[in-house]
């Protein structure tokens with residue numbers, strides 16, 4: 001199915017630019033593949049950024065949650081490689097400016113907060129949840145697009161990742177609400 005669509009896409013590109021024959025699908029497929037490359041870059045970038053956050057976390061519960069999400073992120077990378085295979089494309093990363101910005105923001109929080117404080121953990125959670133929401137938006141939109149393109153297997157893989165990103169977000173909320181936010185509210189600024 002994916003191979004057939006891809007073939008059709010290439011055929012339309014190399015053939016005459018007869019607009020009546022070029023339906024919206026080939027352009028949409030091209031955009032879709034580009035966006036897969038973007039999130040592939042983003043997930044790989046996160047694999048480099050997350051260990052820093054894990055090391056900087058004060059709460060052992062938060063550090064454990066981040067460690068768990070590193071393993072899950074590796075699964076997301078592998079799943080995207082499966083998506084590339086289904087699309088008959090080589091895995092390729094395309095720089096994601098948004099994820100670069102989000103991880104920079106996380107690093108900024110480490111610079112602006114004191115080591116060993118709950119306040120730093122609050123900052124790490126905020127930065128991490130921004131990342132999760134970016135991923136939720138991306139995978140939600142891409143899963144929907146995959147269905148529109150008739151790429152059911154791809155949509156299933158993306159939906160699995162989408163659900164794991166939602167779970168990660170919820171876990172961060174519960175860690176913040178159960179303990180860390182209150183502890184941080186008791187800390188004085190230095």
Ligand SMILES: [Fe+2]
Pocket residue numbers: 043072073076135161165
């Ligand atoms: Fe992910």
Ligand SMILES: [Fe+2]
Pocket residue numbers: 069073131132135165168
């Ligand atoms: Fe994530």
